[in-house]
Amino acid sequence: MDFDKLVNNNGIYLYEDNNFNTISIKLNFYGGAGNRENVILDVLCVYLKLCNKNFNSDEEIKNRKKELYYLNLYFGNQFYGKQKIVSLSANLISPNVIDDDYSESAFEFIRQMLKEPDFTNQEVLELSKRRLLSYIKSNLSDNDVCARKMYYQNVLYEDNKEYENSVDIDYISNLINSITLDDLKKQYDYFINNFHSGLVFGNISLEQFNNFVNCISLTPINEYFNYKKRVSAKEGDIEIEKNCEQSYIYVTYDINNLTYPQLILLEKILNSSLGLCFQILREKYGLVYYSYACMMYYFKKIYFYGEIDKEKKEDFLKAVDEIIDILNNKDLLNKLISLAKEEIESGEVTLSEDRYRMINSIDDYLLKYFGVENRTEIYQQINKLTVDDLIKSTKTLKRKNVFMVRSKSDE
Numbered sequence: 001m002d003f004d005k006l007v008n009n010n011g012i013y014l015y016e017d018n019n020f021n022t023i024s025i026k027l028n029f030y031g032g033a034g035n036r037e038n039v040i041l042d043v044l045c046v047y048l049k050l051c052n053k054n055f056n057s058d059e060e061i062k063n064r065k066k067e068l069y070y071l072n073l074y075f076g077n078q079f080y081g082k083q084k085i086v087s088l089s090a091n092l093i094s095p096n097v098i099d100d101d102y103s104e105s106a107f108e109f110i111r112q113m114l115k116e117p118d119f120t121n122q123e124v125l126e127l128s129k130r131r132l133l134s135y136i137k138s139n140l141s142d143n144d145v146c147a148r149k150m151y152y153q154n155v156l157y158e159d160n161k162e163y164e165n166s167v168d169i170d171y172i173s174n175l176i177n178s179i180t181l182d183d184l185k186k187q188y189d190y191f192i193n194n195f196h197s198g199l200v201f202g203n204i205s206l207e208q209f210n211n212f213v214n215c216i217s218l219t220p221i222n223e224y225f226n227y228k229k230r231v232s233a234k235e236g237d238i239e240i241e242k243n244c245e246q247s248y249i250y251v252t253y254d255i256n257n258l259t260y261p262q263l264i265l266l267e268k269i270l271n272s273s274l275g276l277c278f279q280i281l282r283e284k285y286g287l288v289y290y291s292y293a294c295m296m297y298y299f300k301k302i303y304f305y306g307e308i309d310k311e312k313k314e315d316f317l318k319a320v321d322e323i324i325d326i327l328n329n330k331d332l333l334n335k336l337i338s339l340a341k342e343e344i345e346s347g348e349v350t351l352s353e354d355r356y357r358m359i360n361s362i363d364d365y366l367l368k369y370f371g372v373e374n375r376t377e378i379y380q381q382i383n384k385l386t387v388d389d390l391i392k393s394t395k396t397l398k399r400k401n402v403f404m405v406r407s408k409s410d411e
Helices: 035-050 058-067 101-115 122-140 143-154 169-177 181-192 206-216 260-271 276-284 313-327 330-349 355-367 375-384 387-394
Strands: 007-009 012-016 022-031 072-080 083-093 195-202 236-242 247-254 291-296 301-308 398-407
Touching (some): 012 206, 022 181, 022 355, 035 058, 035 072, 035 169, 035 181, 058 101, 072 101, 101 206, 122 143, 143 236, 143 247, 143 398, 247 313, 260 276, 260 330, 276 291, 301 313, 313 387, 313 398, 330 375, 330 387
Parallel strands (some): 012 195, 236 398
Antiparallel strands (some): 007 012, 022 083, 072 083, 247 301, 247 398
16 A cells, blocks of 8 residues: 555545445544543434434435435544544545536535534434444343453453443443433534544545545644553453353453564464464364454453353463463564464555555555554565574563353353
């Protein structure tokens, strides 16, 4: 990817790529990151899609999207380290494929949906709450999702993520139902005045891009947040029983001195199709159908995850110990580094064929989440990494916790 192609106009960047017949737009804002703010933002992101001063109903908004060749627009929010980022994302047909007049109408619709919300509609607020609760209940019916939330609640607890990681539907319902229209407006006023950066990607000319920037009229704030946050993992084993057929295990390790290039390399060593999680946990010992290692860069932690038989806990831990031994064996690790670098290089060659990977890559760079000025620098640094560089981090791996959601099933 050629980052030199990026054109900056007042915090919104253009990456022109005529290989696609679409335009993707993403606008990032800082949001409040407290526990209640998380609830408000979830409700707000549903509400903003359903209610606007320019349209009398959700149906009118849907019809306008259809008129604009099924333009897709949605709001979302997520944590980056300790900072909440609110995003507007839009996907539309390139006006160069249809006709140039289309862009003016499409850009104006995006502006209306972002900048002219209506915070007077109690009926839509209640609808937004019901839809959000329905989505959360559906998520919690997935035992894998439920286990992950339990893990974060019991092992990596953070006050500001109590709601996000809760599995108590009554607690969640009470929080969501307590949100008012005034809450939505205050949180909207906060994020709309804290614009961070934006990306316009795809088949679009510089003139069309500048027209969009002028239409949307946003000015980035000059303050950059520090995303870093260390969270202490609880030590010792924790087991929770749940009515589910499968058991889920998480084994947490501290890992210090971990740079972002090392993380990319280590993640490939552990999680690729030839990675250690697959080769050791599944192929060698047949302990799991699915497993992976999750790299928590700013927490300086890794957890190994597996869906296992409830009686296989000790076998799983022995297999993870074997993986850790390999990560500290210079000869074996050196061979794995060579294979991982080849896979990473192959992935970079095919990056330009996948617009979503390209957009996500540019967006991480714009958010400065990993503290690099240019994503290309990361891969230059990866190529220079030696086994001695990586083992400085892998030798700091220290088990902190074993967390298990154990099935109550007799089978």
